[in-house]
Amino acid sequence: AQRVTQVQPTGSSQWGEEVTLDCSYETSEYFYRIFWYRQLFSGEMVFLIYQPSFDTQNQRSGRYSVVFQKSFKSISLVISASQPEDSGTYFCALSEPLAQGLTFGLGTRVSVFP
Amino acid sequence: NSKVIQTPRYLVKGQGQKAKMRCIPEKGHPVVFWYQQNKNNEFKFLINFQNQEVLQQIDMTEKRFSAECPSNSPCSLEIQSSEAGDSALYLCASSRDWGVATGQLYFGEGSKLTVL
Numbered sequence: 001a002q003r004v005t006q007v008q009p010t011g012s013s014q015w016g017e018e019v020t021l022d023c024s025y026e027t028s029e030y031f032y033r034i035f036w037y038r039q040l041f042s043g044e045m046v047f048l049i050y051q052p053s054f055d056t057q058n059q060r061s062g063r064y065s066v067v068f069q070k071s072f073k074s075i076s077l078v079i080s081a082s083q084p085e086d087s088g089t090y091f092c093a094l095s096e097p098l099a100q101g102l103t104f105g106l107g108t109r110v111s112v113f114p
Numbered sequence: 115n116s117k118v119i120q121t122p123r124y125l126v127k128g129q130g131q132k133a134k135m136r137c138i139p140e141k142g143h144p145v146v147f148w149y150q151q152n153k154n155n156e157f158k159f160l161i162n163f164q165n166q167e168v169l170q171q172i173d174m175t176e177k178r179f180s181a182e183c184p185s186n187s188p189c190s191l192e193i194q195s196s197e198a199g200d201s202a203l204y205l206c207a208s209s210r211d212w213g214v215a216t217g218q219l220y221f222g223e224g225s226k227l228t229v230l
Contacts, residue, residue, distance in 0.1 A: 037221075
């Protein structure tokens with residue numbers, strides 16, 4: 001069973017629209033982090049933003065922000081004013097203490113059209 | 115642009131052949147991870163190192179996989195006898211820390227292995 005679930009396999013947007021990508025996860029840890037990455041067509045994974053579990057404030061970084069619902073173990077990535085260069089596959093990933101790095105979801109492929 | 119350098123970008127091997135991939139982590143990052151990403155976007159953790167020491171590894175697929183991170187040399191991942199199911203993108207990532215919670219991973223562009 002997937003411990004990090006991204007239910008939207010694909011998504012599309014028009015230039016300038018807001019895009020919301022959903023992620024849910026399973027963990028019994030008190031302290032953990034959720035990361036969002038975008039994978040470029042080249043294969044490179046680009047870090048976007050992360051949310052630590054202990055911080056109740058939703059994180060923001062440029063056009064990226066998250067909506068963190070800790071009690072529901074869900075987190076959404078919000079991309080404001082989407083642009084064609086935002087196209088790619090977005091991965092949600094869980095980091096737990098002493099784990100084998102990050103546990104990834106299966107990604108959401110986003111296309112932003114001009 | 116990625117500061118984790120992976121070579122080669124593409125490998126094509128026949129079944130039973132060796133496949134070797136290299137990774138230079140970002141400067142100052144003592145922790146290195148190898149992941150296998152298949153065509154279904156499933157990420158499989160393979161092994162991680164802190165400096166030259168193995169921290170964790172999976173049962174390396176019937177011992178066909180081996181990896182090392184020697185000092186002053188690139189890290190490497192080698193498949194001794196490639197199988198069709200090994201066809202995947204192999205991603206190397208480095209990090210400043212590991213333990214309490216893995217920090218941000220910095221990824222390379224990956225080495226795409228095709229086993230014919």
